[in-house]
Amino acid sequence: MKIAPSILSADFANLQTDVEKVEQAQVDMLHIDVMDGHFVPNLTFGPNVVAALRPHSQLVFDCHLMIENPENYVEAFADAGADLIGVQYESTPNIHRALDMIKKKGKLAEIVINPGTPVSAISSLLAMVDQVLVMTVDPGFGGQKFMPEMLDKVAELAQIKQEKGYHYEIQVDGGVNDQTIKQCAQAGATVAVAGSFVFKGDPAVQVEKLRQATVEEAL
Numbered sequence: 001m002k003i004a005p006s007i008l009s010a011d012f013a014n015l016q017t018d019v020e021k022v023e024q025a026q027v028d029m030l031h032i033d034v035m036d037g038h039f040v041p042n043l044t045f046g047p048n049v050v051a052a053l054r055p056h057s058q059l060v061f062d063c064h065l066m067i068e069n070p071e072n073y074v075e076a077f078a079d080a081g082a083d084l085i086g087v088q089y090e091s092t093p094n095i096h097r098a099l100d101m102i103k104k105k106g107k108l109a110e111i112v113i114n115p116g117t118p119v120s121a122i123s124s125l126l127a128m129v130d131q132v133l134v135m136t137v138d139p140g141f142g143g144q145k146f147m148p149e150m151l152d153k154v155a156e157l158a159q160i161k162q163e164k165g166y167h168y169e170i171q172v173d174g175g176v177n178d179q180t181i182k183q184c185a186q187a188g189a190t191v192a193v194a195g196s197f198v199f200k201g202d203p204a205v206q207v208e209k210l211r212q213a214t215v216e217e218a219l
């Protein structure tokens, strides 16, 4: 299981330091939650923050765009240094165009589904994506409670991937801690985002707890 700390719960006054801490913990990617105050009732970072962090980190930057009409911003995030760009299925009538634009910019393309969206809604997009993100909370805020009902969607995506020979990673995001990550791993998730759990203590210790939990699950 890959680990992707979300900087939504980092210390915004010391963002560079917090990014360096998780990088030293050898995490697999850095999850950057972009919110526009329209698609979700919260505001966070724009491409300028991504560009400011880029010279300070070698990590894969995983930008989770919770914004309306993300196709208007794909180029800006790609140019700012995003490696993987996630667009919400519910955020635009042009979801295929948004994913296509990400790929044309040479970046990894991710489709994200909210708790109310079934896997069947994105079946025609699965062949083209590098990652599928199953939201395990309603998007907009860190520190919410994990929704175990979403795990059926993770298992469904794992089955489709195997049957069709697709290559996407299956990411879970929201309420992931050293207990819920075990259920995610068991259902077939391959990448876990964790914000409040990682930054509520020493990130190195917290990341190790997540790793240990998935190792125990595999035994």
Ligand SMILES: O=C(CO)[C@@H](O)[C@H](O)COP(=O)(O)O
Pocket (backbone or CB within 6 Å): 006, 008, 009, 031, 033, 064, 066, 137, 138, 139, 140, 141, 142, 143, 144, 173, 174, 175, 176, 193, 194, 195, 196, 197
């Ligand atoms: O996309 C989001 C929230 O909308 C997440 O990436 C959160 O940042 C996860 O936070 P925790 O639930 O792990 O605290």
Ligand SMILES: [Fe+2]
Pocket (backbone or CB within 6 Å): 006, 031, 032, 033, 064, 173, 193
């Ligand atoms: Fe996220």
